[in-house]
Amino acid sequence: MRKTIIRSGMETLYFSGMHQLMRPLLGGVGVILTLHHVRPARRGAFQPNRLLEITPEFLEELLYKLKGGHLDVITLDEIHRRFITGEFKRRFVCLTFDDGYKDFKLWAYPLLRKYELPFALYIATSFPDRLGELWWIAVEAVIAQNSRIGLLVDGKEQFFTCGMVSEKRELYNAVYGYLRSMKTEDELRAVVRDLCARYRVDIATFCQELCMDWQEIVELAADPLATIGAHTINHKILKKLPDEAAVRAEMAMSRSVLEAALGKRPDHLAYPVGDATSAGPREFRIASELGFKTAVTTRPGVLFKVHRDHLTALPRISVNGEFQQQRYLKVLMSGAATAMWNGFRRVNAA
Ligand SMILES: [Zn+2]
Numbered sequence: 001m002r003k004t005i006i007r008s009g010m011e012t013l014y015f016s017g018m019h020q021l022m023r024p025l026l027g028g029v030g031v032i033l034t035l036h037h038v039r040p041a042r043r044g045a046f047q048p049n050r051l052l053e054i055t056p057e058f059l060e061e062l063l064y065k066l067k068g069g070h071l072d073v074i075t076l077d078e079i080h081r082r083f084i085t086g087e088f089k090r091r092f093v094c095l096t097f098d099d100g101y102k103d104f105k106l107w108a109y110p111l112l113r114k115y116e117l118p119f120a121l122y123i124a125t126s127f128p129d130r131l132g133e134l135w136w137i138a139v140e141a142v143i144a145q146n147s148r149i150g151l152l153v154d155g156k157e158q159f160f161t162c163g164m165v166s167e168k169r170e171l172y173n174a175v176y177g178y179l180r181s182m183k184t185e186d187e188l189r190a191v192v193r194d195l196c197a198r199y200r201v202d203i204a205t206f207c208q209e210l211c212m213d214w215q216e217i218v219e220l221a222a223d224p225l226a227t228i229g230a231h232t233i234n235h236k237i238l239k240k241l242p243d244e245a246a247v248r249a250e251m252a253m254s255r256s257v258l259e260a261a262l263g264k265r266p267d268h269l270a271y272p273v274g275d276a277t278s279a280g281p282r283e284f285r286i287a288s289e290l291g292f293k294t295a296v297t298t299r300p301g302v303l304f305k306v307h308r309d310h311l312t313a314l315p316r317i318s319v320n321g322e323f324q325q326q327r328y329l330k331v332l333m334s335g336a337a338t339a340m341w342n343g344f345r346r347v348n349a350a
Pocket residue numbers: 098099231235272273
C-alpha cells in the first residue's frame with residue numbers, strides 16, 4: 001500500500017514537472033546514494049528483500065547518465081572538504097554501497113571501473129570475519145522453505161500458515177515489523193536464532209555466501225576509486241543498544257579492525273539500518289566524538305549547506321530495487337520527493 005502511494009506520488013511529481021521547478025529551492029548542494037546488492041534479477045515471487053537490490057543494467061544506465069551529466073561524482077572525503085571550505089559551485093553525487101556483498105565485486109565494481117567513478121563501501125567487519133548474522137535474509141529463508149511456522153510472540157507460541165506466496169509476503173512483513181519493534185537487539189537476535197534452529201536454517205551460511213572476504217576487500221581498497229568506510233562490527237541497530245559504551249565500541253572497534261586489515265584508518269561511517277529508529281542524536285554525537293569526518297543514515301534526503309553542522313547525521317537517497325526506473329531516481333535526486341516526506345524540513349537529525 002505504502003509502496004503504491006510512494007510510487008504514484010513520484011509519478012505525479014515527475015509528470016507534472018514540479019521537481020524541475022523545485023530543484024533550485026530543494027535540490028540542495030548534492031546527494032549521497034545508497035545501494036546494496038547489484039545482481040541480475042532472480043526468479044521467484046517471494047523476494048521480500050528485493051528493495052535492497054538492483055540489476056547491473058540499471059546501475060550501468062545510472063553510471064552512464066552520471067558520467068555524461070552535469071553533476072560531479074565525488075568521494076566522501078571531497079564531500080567533507082566541500083562542507084568545510086564551503087565550495088559548492090556544482091552539485092554533486094556520491095555512490096555508497098552498504099555491507100560489502102560479493103555481488104558488488106562481481107557486477108558493480110567492473111562498471112565503476114569502466115566509467116571511472118569513485119565509490120564508497122561500508123563494511124561491517126563481522127561479515128568478512130564470517131561471524132555476522134544477516135538476520136533479514138535468514139527470516140526470508142525460513143519463510144521461503146516452510147508452509148507453517150511457529151513463533152514465540154511475546155512469550156506465547158503462535159502458528160502461521162505460509163504456503164502461498166501472498167501468505168509468505170504477509171508473514172515476512174509481520175515478522176520483520178515484530179523484530180524491528182523489539183526493545184533490544186539481543187532480543188531480536190535471540191528470536192531469529194530460535195527460528196533458524198527450529199527450521200534448520202544455518203544463519204552463518206549467508207555471510208559466507210553473500211559477503212566479501214578480507215582478501216576481496218583488501219584488493220578493492222587498493223583502488224584509488226575506493227573509499228572503505230566503517231559500518232560497525234556486528235551490524236546492530238545502535239539505537240537499540242542500552243549501553244552507550246557498546247555503541248562507542250561498535251564504531252571504534254570496527255574502525256580499528258579495518259585499519260589493521262587495510263593499513264588505512266577509515267574516516268567515514270554508516271549506521272546499520274540507518275533510519276530514525278536505528279540511529280539518533282546519541283549515535284550522531286558519538287560518531288562525531290570519535291572523529292569520523294562524515295557518518296550517513298538512511299533517512300531520505302538531499303544535502304544542504306546547513307548539513308555542515310550535521311556531518312555525522314547525513315541523509316541519503318536509496319536506490320531502491322522496487323523502483324528501478326530512472327525517472328524515479330531523477331525525482332528523488334531533485335529533492336522534491338524527500339522534501340515532501342520531510343515536511344520541507346531541511347535537516348532531520350533529531
Ligand atoms: Zn548495512
